Amino acid sequence: MQDRILLTHGSGGRLARELVEKRFLKVLANPLLARLDDSAVFDLSGTLAFTTDSHVVSPIFFPGGDIGRLAVCGTVNDLAMSGAKPLYLSLALIIEEGLTMSELDRVVASIQKAAEEAGVKIITGDTKVVSRGNADRLFINTTGIGVVPEGVNISGSNARPGDKMVLSGNIGDHSIAVLSKREGLSFATDLESDCAPLGSLVAEMLAASSNIHCLRDPTRGGLAATLNEIAGQSGVGIRIEEEKIPVREEVLGACEMLGLDPLYLANEGKLVAVVPAQDAEAVLKAMRVSCYGKEAAIVGEVSAEHPGRVVMKTGLGTSRIIDMLVGDPLPRIC
Amino acid sequence: MRFITEFRSSELAAGLLSQIRLKSRIPARLMEFCGGHTATIFKYGIRQALPATLEMVSGPGCPVCVTANADIDKAIALSQLPGVIITTFGDMLRVPGSRLSLQEAKAGGADVRMVYSTMDALKIANENADKSIVFLGIGFETTAPTIAASILQAKEKGIGNYYVLSLNKLCPPAIRAILDSGEVRLNGLICPGHVSAVIGSHPWGAIAREYHIPCVISGFEPVDILQCVSMLVVQIEKGEARVEIAYRRGVRPEGNLEALKLMEMVFEPAPARWRGIGELPASGLKLRGEYQQFDAELAFDIVTEPACEPEGCICGDILRGTKVPQDCPLFASTCTPEHPVGPCMVSSEGSCSAHYLYGGSLAG
Numbered sequence: 001m002q003d004r005i006l007l008t009h010g011s012g013g014r015l016a017r018e019l020v021e022k023r024f025l026k027v028l029a030n031p032l033l034a035r036l037d038d039s040a041v042f043d044l045s046g047t048l049a050f051t052t053d054s055h056v057v058s059p060i061f062f063p064g065g066d067i068g069r070l071a072v073c074g075t076v077n078d079l080a081m082s083g084a085k086p087l088y089l090s091l092a093l094i095i096e097e098g099l100t101m102s103e104l105d106r107v108v109a110s111i112q113k114a115a116e117e118a119g120v121k122i123i124t125g126d127t128k129v130v131s132r133g134n135a136d137r138l139f140i141n142t143t144g145i146g147v148v149p150e151g152v153n154i155s156g157s158n159a160r161p162g163d164k165m166v167l168s169g170n171i172g173d174h175s176i177a178v179l180s181k182r183e184g185l186s187f188a189t190d191l192e193s194d195c196a197p198l199g200s201l202v203a204e205m206l207a208a209s210s211n212i213h214c215l216r217d218p219t220r221g222g223l224a225a226t227l228n229e230i231a232g233q234s235g236v237g238i239r240i241e242e243e244k245i246p247v248r249e250e251v252l253g254a255c256e257m258l259g260l261d262p263l264y265l266a267n268e269g270k271l272v273a274v275v276p277a278q279d280a281e282a283v284l285k286a287m288r289v290s291c292y293g294k295e296a297a298i299v300g301e302v303s304a305e306h307p308g309r310v311v312m313k314t315g316l317g318t319s320r321i322i323d324m325l326v327g328d329p330l331p332r333i334c
Numbered sequence: 335m336r337f338i339t340e341f342r343s344s345e346l347a348a349g350l351l352s353q354i355r356l357k358s359r360i361p362a363r364l365m366e367f368c369g370g371h372t373a374t375i376f377k378y379g380i381r382q383a384l385p386a387t388l389e390m391v392s393g394p395g396c397p398v399c400v401t402a403n404a405d406i407d408k409a410i411a412l413s414q415l416p417g418v419i420i421t422t423f424g425d426m427l428r429v430p431g432s433r434l435s436l437q438e439a440k441a442g443g444a445d446v447r448m449v450y451s452t453m454d455a456l457k458i459a460n461e462n463a464d465k466s467i468v469f470l471g472i473g474f475e476t477t478a479p480t481i482a483a484s485i486l487q488a489k490e491k492g493i494g495n496y497y498v499l500s501l502n503k504l505c506p507p508a509i510r511a512i513l514d515s516g517e518v519r520l521n522g523l524i525c526p527g528h529v530s531a532v533i534g535s536h537p538w539g540a541i542a543r544e545y546h547i548p549c550v551i552s553g554f555e556p557v558d559i560l561q562c563v564s565m566l567v568v569q570i571e572k573g574e575a576r577v578e579i580a581y582r583r584g585v586r587p588e589g590n591l592e593a594l595k596l597m598e599m600v601f602e603p604a605p606a607r608w609r610g611i612g613e614l615p616a617s618g619l620k621l622r623g624e625y626q627q628f629d630a631e632l633a634f635d636i637v638t639e640p641a642c643e644p645e646g647c648i649c650g651d652i653l654r655g656t657k658v659p660q661d662c663p664l665f666a667s668t669c670t671p672e673h674p675v676g677p678c679m680v681s682s683e684g685s686c687s688a689h690y691l692y693g694g695s696l697a698g
Contacts, residue, residue: 249338249339252339314377315343315344315378315556316379318378326671
C-alpha cells in the first residue's frame, strides 16, 4: 500500500505538522521559511513588483515539467515581465485526498529545483487537503515579490510605432507536450514543455538595453492574445510575419492533427519583447546567448496603422487579422 | 519530406499563383465543399490573392453546421435522461440547439464529455457499467468508419451500455442537391480531401460527368488549394469536366477499402436532415438491423419540443452558398464567436467563423 495524503494531513494536527516538516521544510530549506512563524519577515527596498498566480494542469506530470515547476516559473516569469529581479515566493497547495506521497515529493523536489534555477526562495506556505472529487489532484498558488532595477520602465502600454517585436523562441511546445499526455488523447511525440524561469534572460536583455518597452510571456491564449493585449494597451497596431515565427515541425504536425493554431497555444518559457528599433539587434544577440533564448527572432514591428489590431503577413504575401482566442480551442471533427 | 512546411512554402505558392493568373481567362465560380478548406482559404487570404476572374464560394462541408437543430435538440434531450453520459467530439459542445447548447446542458448538470476518438467513448462505457454511454455520431465519411469500428468492438466485447446517435452524413448527395437546385451557378468544385481519402475519387468522377463540372480533390495546406485551383482553371479553360486528385499524398482513386468495408458492415444509407438543405434521400447513415441494439434512437425514449431556428439567422442559405455571412443581419453584431447564434459561427470550419476571424478587411 502506497503512502497517500489523507484528509487528516490538512487537519492542523500532528500529521499536518509532520507533512510540513518532512515533505516541505527539508526540501525547500532556507532560514526565512524555517522560522515557521505566521508570516515571513524580511527587509526589502526599492521599487517592488508583486504578483500571484494559481496553477492547475492535467496531467500534473508532463514531458519537460510538472505542476511544481510550472507554479514556480509562472510567478517568476510574471515578475520578470515587469523587469523585476524575482526574489521570494509563497507556496500554497490544495491537495486532493489520495495523492501519493511519492507524487507530492516529486512535485516539491521539482519546486525546489526550479526555485534554485530561478534564484528565488520559497519563504512562506500553506497546505490544505480536500476530499476526493473536490479538486483535481493538486492545485498550487504562488505569489512572488521582486525588485525592479532603477531606470527600468516596462509596461504593456509602452509600445511605440517603429519598435521591433522580439520572440524568445519556438511557440506551442508546452501546450502540445501537455496535450500529448492527456487522458484520451495520448499521442507519441518527443516534444517537451518549454516551462522555464526567465528572470536571468530578462536580466541579460536589460543589460543589453535599458530601454525595453514591453515584456510579456505568451501563456494562456498564446502569442495571439499577448500581441492583442499589447496592441490594445498601447493603442498601436502590430504587424508580424508568419514565416519569421519559430514553430517546431512536431508542433505544426500536432496542430494539423488536432485542428489547433500554434498562435493560440500556451507557452511557459517564452517571452515577447517590444524594443526600440535601434536596440533590437543588441537585445536579440543577448537573448541568443542565454539558454532560454537560443531560437530568439525578430518577428514583426509596431505600427501606427490599425491601432489595437494585430495583422499577420502570411507566407502567401496576403494579410490577415490575428484576433484573441474565443473560448477554448476545440479540436475539430474531420 | 516534412509534409507541412513545404505545403506552406511562399515560393511554391507564388509560382502557382502566377500560373493561375496567367491561365485564368474565363470568369468562373468555384465552390469549396469542405469547411477545412474554407478555414485555410481565409487563414491564408487566398481569395485576396486570386485574380478577379475567379470567385470562390463556401459550401456545406462543416459537419457541425449541417446538423439540423432538431438533431441537436435530440442530443440535448438524451443528455437530460438519468444515467446517460454523452460523449462527443469537441466542436459539438458549443453549437446552439433550439433552446440550449450541450455546453449549457453540461453546466446545468448533464454528464457531457469531450472525446477525441470513439475508442475513448467505448472505454468510458467499459468503466461505467451502470451508465448508458451515447456517442454523438456527427461527421461525414471521415468519422463514420471509426464509429463503425467502435460498434463492432462493442459487439465483440459484449459492451451493452454503448449507443450511437447516428447523425453521420454523406458528402456527394449534398453536392448533388446544390447542383440540382441551380441556385448557385458553379464552374468548378474543390472536393474534400479527408472525405475522399475514405471514399476515393469515383463518386466525384460521376458528378463531374453528370453535371459537366470540373472536380479536383484538394489537401488542406495553402499550396494544396492553389494547386487544386490551378488544375480547375486548366479544365475550365479547356472546357473539360473530370475528376482529378491534387491531394495525391492522401487520396487514392479507390479510397480506403478497409474503412469503406467497416462502414458498409455497420451502416446503411438513410434519409438525413441537412440544415439549410432539408431532407435528402440516402444522404445519411443508419445502423443496420443486426446492430440495432446500439442505436440510441431506438434504445431511448427521446422527447423533444418542436425545433426552431434562431430568428434572422441565415446559416442555411450560407451553407448552400446562396448568401455570404456579410448578408446576415446578425453577423458580427448579435452573432459573434463569443455568443454564436448559428452553427456556422461556432465551428472552426464554419464560414461565418472564418469570415469573422480572418475576413476583416485591412489593406496590405
